[in-house]
Amino acid sequence: MSFIKYDYIAVNGVTRPGIKRTSTVGLIMHYTANKGGTAQNHHDYFARAIDYASAQLFVDDDGAICIIPFDEVSYHANDIQRYNADGTPYYPLRGTLGNANYSCVSVEMCLDYNGNITEKTFQNSVKAVKEIITMYPQITRDRIWRHYDVTGKNCPAPWVANPSELDRFKNAVFNKAATTNKEATTTKKINQFGGISMFTYQEEGKATIYGVWGNKSFGFKNPQELKDFRNIVKDTTGRACKHYTWKKGQTPFDVVKKMVG
Ligand SMILES: [Zn+2]
Known part of the structure; x- marks a missing residue:
């Protein structure tokens, strides 16, 4: 919501x-x-x-x-x-x-x-x-x-x-701690039934981190940024980002395509 x-x-x-x-x-x-x-x-x-x-x-x-x-x-x-x-x-x-x-x-x-x-x-x-x-x-x-x-x-x-x-x-x-509230709980239930999928990727053995949301992808400068972002998504939508290791040779889009069909 x-x-x-x-x-x-x-x-x-x-x-x-x-x-x-x-x-x-x-x-x-x-x-x-x-x-x-x-x-x-x-x-x-x-x-x-x-x-x-x-x-x-x-x-x-x-x-x-x-x-x-x-x-x-x-x-x-x-x-x-x-x-x-x-x-x-x-x-x-x-x-x-x-x-x-x-x-x-x-x-x-x-x-x-x-x-x-x-x-x-x-x-x-x-x-x-x-x-x-x-x-x-x-x-x-x-x-x-x-x-x-x-x-x-x-x-x-x-x-x-x-x-x-x-x-x-x-x-x-x-800050995640400041955000747990009734709205998040409500939204969580709604989102269990579908919506946009959020994924984050970390290249194997490297600090390169990507997020993919719908048809958009974006990078994070460091693990803290990734952590902040995942917390916000969870607080706002009630859904945890799925986090994957990005295997060499795959692009985030390829992976997502496979996952969401
Ligand atoms: Zn002003």
Whole structure:
């Protein structure tokens, strides 16, 4: 079962330009800077196509609403906030991200009436990002940033004031212990009856590790990344990844074809 609710606003050329993103390099965390505004409020606001500013996902105490498909551009993290000494815009992650609107998934955390990101919203964001990572396994721990890290904007302000919140967030996303819950149990039962198969492979005697999901395959940099990923899949879908040793001469796809018929 999806934790994220999908309720797309119409393609309007402004908040939702309808342009496909060109890659998925990472995920950028934001806050709405809008006391008491819910995910639904922001859905309705951005549906009115007011300005070239938007994000894909909004999270509040009640859940998470995806208002722009994850594979499309949203205008969230290519703003110019300050300049370098040579007059060029301050984009410290430019070399890694390019234009973040084209390379990154955007997540906005809503604020309560006191201007805080509540623990409930924090934990709902953890759940939502775990789900996003099952779609984009390349978003590893070191590929989640604050808007602040991308352009210097004070966003999410509580996480700029207290940078350890980003670490706490990443710990929760990538730590198995923090995630066992009723949803996972429910999902587990549903998934016993079928769905997408997830496999990971390790080449015999080598550190080369691959994952295969549907018709996509991807590599892991190290055993820890593989472990994190398998934990997330298990927490989110309730299904353990099957892990195989990859025999020389076989490609992951060949193996999978054989296995899934
Ligand atoms: Zn932001």
